[in-house]
Amino acid sequence: MIRRNRPQLGALFYFLGMIMLGLYFTFAAVQGDYGLFKRIEVKAEGEALQTELASLHADVLRMENLTTRLSDNYLDLDLLDQQARDVLGMIRADEIVIR
Numbered sequence: 001m002i003r004r005n006r007p008q009l010g011a012l013f014y015f016l017g018m019i020m021l022g023l024y025f026t027f028a029a030v031q032g033d034y035g036l037f038k039r040i041e042v043k044a045e046g047e048a049l050q051t052e053l054a055s056l057h058a059d060v061l062r063m064e065n066l067t068t069r070l071s072d073n074y075l076d077l078d079l080l081d082q083q084a085r086d087v088l089g090m091i092r093a094d095e096i097v098i099r
Helices: 009-031 036-069 077-088
Strands: none
Touching: 009 036
């Protein structure tokens, strides 16, 4: 009886299976739904939303300031004059309009 010295197919399939499984988990850790690329994307989106939130907060503060200046308790006549000019298209009698 002659024995050949070759690896058994079961061991070969086992190692190939382990390599494939390792490659799958590596791919999932990098590109999957909870992988590194997704984490970087979510972090960048979060920073962009924080910037937008700061911008919107500044706009709200500006609008609150303008609303307070036009309220009954505190009336800014210069702002009222500016709003009448912008919204209604009014001008003073001593002004000249150049188009």
